[in-house]
Amino acid sequence: MELLTTEEMNRADALTAASGRPVGELMLAAGQAVRDSAVDMLPDGACVYVLCGTGNNGGDGFVAARLLQESGYRVRVGIVGDRGSMRPDAAAAAALWHGPVERVSADRLEGASLIVDALFGAGLARDVQGAALEAVRLVNRSTARVLAVDVPSGVDGTTGEVRGEAVQADATITFFRLKPGHVLLPGRELCGRVRLAQIGIEPGVLDAIGSRAWLNRPSLWGSCFPVPGAGGHKYSRGHALIAGGSTMTGAARLAARAALRTGAGLVTLGAPPAVLPIYQAALEAVIVLPMDGRGGFADLLLDDRRNAVLVGPGAGADFATRELAWLALESSRSVVLDADALTSFADEPEHLFSRNKQNGNVVLTPHEGEFNRVFRGLRGSSRSKLERARAAAEASGSVVLLKGADTVIAAPDGRAAISDNAPPWLATAGSGDVLAGIITGLLAQGMPAFEAAAAAAWMHGEAAREIGPGLIAEDLPDALRPVLARLYGAAARAQST
Ligand SMILES: NC(=O)C1=CN([C@@H]2O[C@H](COP(=O)(O)OP(=O)(O)OC[C@H]3O[C@@H](n4cnc5c(N)ncnc54)[C@H](O)[C@@H]3O)[C@@H](O)[C@H]2O)[C@@H](O)CC1
Numbered sequence: 107m108e109l110l111t112t113e114e115m116n117r118a119d120a121l122t123a124a125s126g127r128p129v130g131e132l133m134l135a136a137g138q139a140v141r142d143s144a145v146d147m148l149p150d151g152a153c154v155y156v157l158c159g160t161g162n163n164g165g166d167g168f169v170a171a172r173l174l175q176e177s178g179y180r181v182r183v184g185i186v187g188d189r190g191s192m193r194p195d196a197a198a199a200a201a202l203w204h205g206p207v208e209r210v211s212a213d214r215l216e217g218a219s220l221i222v223d224a225l226f227g228a229g230l231a232r233d234v235q236g237a238a239l240e241a242v243r244l245v246n247r248s249t250a251r252v253l254a255v256d257v258p259s260g261v262d263g264t265t266g267e268v269r270g271e272a273v274q275a276d277a278t279i280t281f282f283r284l285k286p287g288h289v290l291l292p293g294r295e296l297c298g299r300v301r302l303a304q305i306g307i308e309p310g311v312l313d314a315i316g317s318r319a320w321l322n323r324p325s326l327w328g329s330c331f332p333v334p335g336a337g338g339h340k341y342s343r344g345h346a347l348i349a350g351g352s353t354m355t356g357a358a359r360l361a362a363r364a365a366l367r368t369g370a371g372l373v374t375l376g377a378p379p380a381v382l383p384i385y386q387a388a389l390e391a392v393i394v395l396p397m398d399g400r401g402g403f404a405d406l407l408l409d410d411r412r413n414a415v416l417v418g419p420g421a422g423a424d425f426a427t428r429e430l431a432w433l434a435l436e437s438s439r440s441v442v443l444d445a446d447a448l449t450s451f452a453d454e455p456e457h458l459f460s461r462n463k464q465n466g467n468v469v470l471t472p473h474e475g476e477f478n479r480v481f482r483g484l485r486g487s488s489r490s491k492l493e494r495a496r497a498a499a500e501a502s503g504s505v506v507l508l509k510g511a512d513t514v515i516a517a518p519d520g521r522a523a524i525s526d527n528a529p530p531w532l533a534t535a536g537s538g539d540v541l542a543g544i545i546t547g548l549l550a551q552g553m554p555a556f557e558a559a560a561a562a563a564w565m566h567g568e569a570a571r572e573i574g575p576g577l578i579a580e581d582l583p584d585a586l587r588p589v590l591a592r593l594y595g596a597a598a599r600a601q602s603t
């Protein structure tokens with residue numbers, strides 16, 4: 107599913123209007139969807155307070171107020187701003203509301219079971235202040251449930267950032283397509299449950315808009331997800347090579363197990379001779395070979411069936427790790443650089459970037475701290491997480507997977523996916539090592555870098571949901587099995603239709 111910025115959504119509206127469907131009709135459909143959502147949240151005949159602004163978001167509110175009253179609910183309407191300055195379509199919707207329009211005050215909100223927040227939507231253009239800020243605070247202090255129209259007022263639909271202060275909603279009803287602000291934090295948390303309604307905008311407008319951001323779902327990458335065929339064998343399913351470190355050996359072991367579970371035909375882990383027995387004792391199906399520094403790693407790379415390489419988990423943020431990363435990039439394999447491998451380039455990121463560009467099939471998987479170390483030019487940037495990841499992907503010539511509860515995956519060509527399925531208990535030691543292993547396993551099976559990174563982030567989140575609270579990273583590779591079963595099942599169904 108595409109994610110549309112507010113600017114892209116305005117274009118969708120404009121294209122629809124140009125094709126002969128006026129804004130007033132879209133507003134009526136939007137108001138009907140708000141009414142339907144409100145009804146789902148309300149006991150029969152309850153009291154609803156509709157908080158309107160003077161823009162079209164307020165227009166949706168006025169439509170919903172009228173329809174809710176017609177359905178037998180007790181409805182009060184409050185407005186922030188001058189009713190005389192309403193936008194034309196919103197003014198037309200307001201004219202059909204025959205009840206009083208009050209100034210917003212705490213006592214009028216009292217007794218409402220539900221507040222419909224139609225103060226600001228896509229038109230939010232500055233920080234919420236003055237009377238609007240007062241209204242937002244009254245909503246947040248109220249004990250009523252809150253249904254936000256399009257976005258909670260104060261949340262920027264494009265970035266998910268809060269402009270000043272924002273309404274905390276229990277549910278948000280939005281139209282045509284979700285916006286990045288519904289999935290990026292903190293916006294996602296403020297939306298509550300997000301519902302999507304179709305209001306008569308034809309999907310055909312998406313071609314003209316050319317959106318390049320998607321919600322991270324199998325529909326985005328499922329068509330190139332590797333599914334083992336009946337005639338396949340382990341040599342046809344790729345061969346992942348993982349560089350193991352000498353101190354934190356658990357990290358590379360987790361990654362190796364995850365790469366194997368993901369379906370790579372073979373996984374080789376190169377380990378410094380001193381710690382070889384630790385790796386050998388802990389891994390059965392993974393091939394563990396001695397690897398003595400740079401030369402040893404170069405030897406492992408001589409076998410060109412090893413087509414995807416991971417450097418970073420537990421490697422040590424030092425020059426030796428940087429050399430391994432360098433060799434991997436030079437080898438023209440698909441490469442994942444994680445954790446210490448990223449930090450090892452912190453003083454000379456340009457070197458990393460130039461190598462990435464030559465390789466062309468590289469995934470970098472930083473968390474915020476590593477991101478700030480490697481992409482120093484973007485440190486402290488006011489841009490959204492989506493835009494920062496995109497800028498980093500463009501600058502580095504690689505796919506960038508910027509971790510978090512709202513992981514963003516961006517490609518150098520501007521494509522981006524945002525994940526929303528990671529439960530809080532996934533933030534635990536070793537979880538990132540598993541993610542790096544999943545990506546490597548998918549790359550080994552020939553999946554392109556952007557799709558592999560997006561698929562891995564989704565699978566990682568789904569596996570964590572399978573496990574539930576109390577998850578430790580060791581649980582994750584095994585929990586990939588039901589996730590893979592779902593993906594293989596979906597692929598089989600797609601083939602049979
Ligand atoms: N354009 C369309 O075709 C449709 C739009 N729809 C609704 O229209 C909304 C967008 O409407 P608008 O573009 O009119 O924008 P909004 O209704 O979000 O608000 C815009 C108004 O608020 C003012 N404003 C912005 N930030 C402010 C702040 N911080 N403090 C005080 N005033 C502020 C602006 O100057 C403008 O007057 C969508 O979110 C959606 O709810 C729906 O009715 C469906 C159809």
Ligand SMILES: [K+]
Pocket residue numbers: 163223224225226227254255256257258259
């Ligand atoms: K709103």
